[in-house]
Every structure is written in C-alpha cells, then in structure tokens.
Amino acid sequence: MQYVVAVLVGFVLAEVATFISTVYLHRVLSHKSIRLHPALTMVMRFGTWMLTSISPREWVAVHRKHHNFTDVEGDPHSPHVEGYWQIMIGNVYYYRREANDGDTLEKYASDLPYDRLDRMLLRRGILGFSLTGVILVLVMGLWPGLVALATLAVVYLGFSAAINGAGHTVGYKTFENDATNLRLLALITFGEGLHNNHHARPAAPKLSAFRGEFDPAWPIIRLLVALRLAEVLTRVDEGWENHRRRIPKTTPGPLGKSTAAAKVVVKD
Numbered sequence: 598m599q600y601v602v603a604v605l606v607g608f609v610l611a612e613v614a615t616f617i618s619t620v621y622l623h624r625v626l627s628h629k630s631i632r633l634h635p636a637l638t639m640v641m642r643f644g645t646w647m648l649t650s651i652s653p654r655e656w657v658a659v660h661r662k663h664h665n666f667t668d669v670e671g672d673p674h675s676p677h678v679e680g681y682w683q684i685m686i687g688n689v690y691y692y693r694r695e696a697n698d699g700d701t702l703e704k705y706a707s708d709l710p711y712d713r714l715d716r717m718l719l720r721r722g723i724l725g726f727s728l729t730g731v732i733l734v735l736v737m738g739l740w741p742g743l744v745a746l747a748t749l750a751v752v753y754l755g756f757s758a759a760i761n762g763a764g765h766t767v768g769y770k771t772f773e774n775d776a777t778n779l780r781l782l783a784l785i786t787f788g789e790g791l792h793n794n795h796h797a798r799p800a801a802p803k804l805s806a807f808r809g810e811f812d813p814a815w816p817i818i819r820l821l822v823a824l825r826l827a828e829v830l831t832r833v834d835e836g837w838e839n840h841r842r843r844i845p846k847t848t849p850g851p852l853g854k855s856t857a858a859a860k861v862v863v864k865d
C-alpha cells in the first residue's frame with residue numbers, strides 16, 4: 598500500500614512540475630504571454646529547481662530555438678529530423694545536447710542572465726532535485742521515498758518526450774504547421790498537448806483554440822489573475838482565425854453525409 602501511495606505522490610509532484618513548466622518556463626519566460634507577481638515568480642523558481650532541476654535560461658533557449666527551426670535542420674528535438682522513437686525515448690539527451698551549447702544560450706536567452714540567486718543556488722539543479730529526494734525519504738521512508746522520486750522523474754520526462762515527439766507526429770492539425778494536437782495529452786500536461794495550436798500562435802496565453810479543446814492551466818491562470826498574482830500580456834482568443842488552416846476538413850455526419858457544421862468549416 599505504501600508503494601501505491603509513493604507512486605501517487607510522485608505522479609502528483611510530476612503534475613505540479615508540468616504545471617510550473619507550462620506556466621513559468623513556457624508561457625511566462627519563453628513567450629512572455631503572462632507576467633507573474635514577484636512572490637509567485639520565486640515559488641516557480643524554487644519549484645522548477647526542486648522538481649525538475651531545470652535551468653530556466655537553458656530551457657528557454659532550447660525552446661526558442663525549437664520555434665525558430667521547427668521540424669527542420671537545427672531543431673533541437675524534432676521527431677521529423679531525428680526520428681520518432683529517438684525523441685520519445687531520448688528526448689532528454691537531445692535537450693541536454695542543445696542546452697550545453699553556450700552559443701545557443703547566448704543567442705536565444707540573452708534576456709535571462711543568471712542573477713545572484715542562480716549563481717549561489719539555483720544553477721545547481723541536481724542539488725534541488727536531491728533535496729526533494731531527501732525530503733521524500735525523511736517523510737515516507739527510504740524505499741517509498743525513492744519510488745516517489747523515481748515516479749516524478751519518469752512521469753515528468755515522459756510527458757516532455759510525448760509533447761516533443763508525439764506532439765509533432767500523431768494527433769490532429771487545425772493549423773498549417775508540423776505540430777499536432779492531442780486532447781488527452783493536453784488534459785494531463787496542462788494544455789501542452791495542444792501543440793499544433795501553440796505553434797500557430799506561440800504567444801497565445803491559452804493553448805486551447807476551439808470547442809472541444811481544454812487547456813487545464815487556463816482556469817488556474819485566470820484564478821491567479823483574479824488574485825492579482827498574474828497578468829495576461831497577450832491576446833487570448835482573438836487571432837486564431839488568422840491562422841486557420843486553409844485546407845478544409847470535411848467531417849462525415851451521423852448518416853455518413855456532411856453535416857451543416859462540416860459545411861461551415863468547408864466554407865471557411
């Protein structure tokens with residue numbers, strides 16, 4: 598039973614890490630679509646350090662380069678360039694390969710220099726993740742604590758690989774880019790699975806675009822805005838139509854014929 602609890606704890610922590618990644622690393626730092634209150638920024642910085650061991654400067658640089666060279670030579674982690682299973686299994690290798698390139702950091706994240714807190718503490722990512730491990734072991738016992746820590750790592754890395762691999766290979770496309778939307782993945786990655794939408798409008802603060810899509814981070818962001826802990830800086834819904842896919846998609850109706858709704862899409 599204690600190992601079931603350990604796996605659950607690890608999964609919940611991976612969800613928290615994924616939420617921090619999509620809101621802070623992705624929407625706040627990489628695309629500047631949201632601004633956070635300084636206190637919440639500090640929570641996000643320590644959360645990133647303790648749950649992912651990621652350097653925000655590195656993550657942002659690699660991610661911006663991915664947007665610059667999406668699915669062509671130069672993309673740090675494209676399944677179309679490297680191969681599907683290479684990314685699904687080796688995503689972390691491709692990430693590190695790019696993150697270790699000083700030129701990439703200088704070129705794509707010059708707006709995010711290391712500050713004193715980074716230099717003193719947060720640049721030591723392994724230290725943050727180890728601290729989480731020590732806390733889990735002290736609270737849960739040696740083996741359950743390690744199982745929770747391992748679950749956190751495996752689930753978080755699995756989600757990241759799925760976004761970068763499956764999110765550029767399988768799923769549906771509303772817009773003309775090589776990324777794909779996966780509704781189910783979006784539900785467990787706080788909207789990141791709606792990756793085709795994201796590549797169409799990288800600066801959109803909300804990743805869902807049309808009916809039937811749900812970005813679970815969005816209601817939380819709105820709550821943070823209501824609490825004056827966050828501010829949305831870019832347009833939320835306006836703008837999707839400008840990026841709408843030109844190729845009309847016909848969907849068969851219940852009797853196998855095109856429905857009125859499908860005709861509207863065609864007309865569009």
Ligand SMILES: [Zn+2]
Pocket residue numbers: 663761765776792796
């Ligand atoms: Zn992408």
Ligand SMILES: [Zn+2]
Pocket residue numbers: 623627628660664795799
């Ligand atoms: Zn992005």
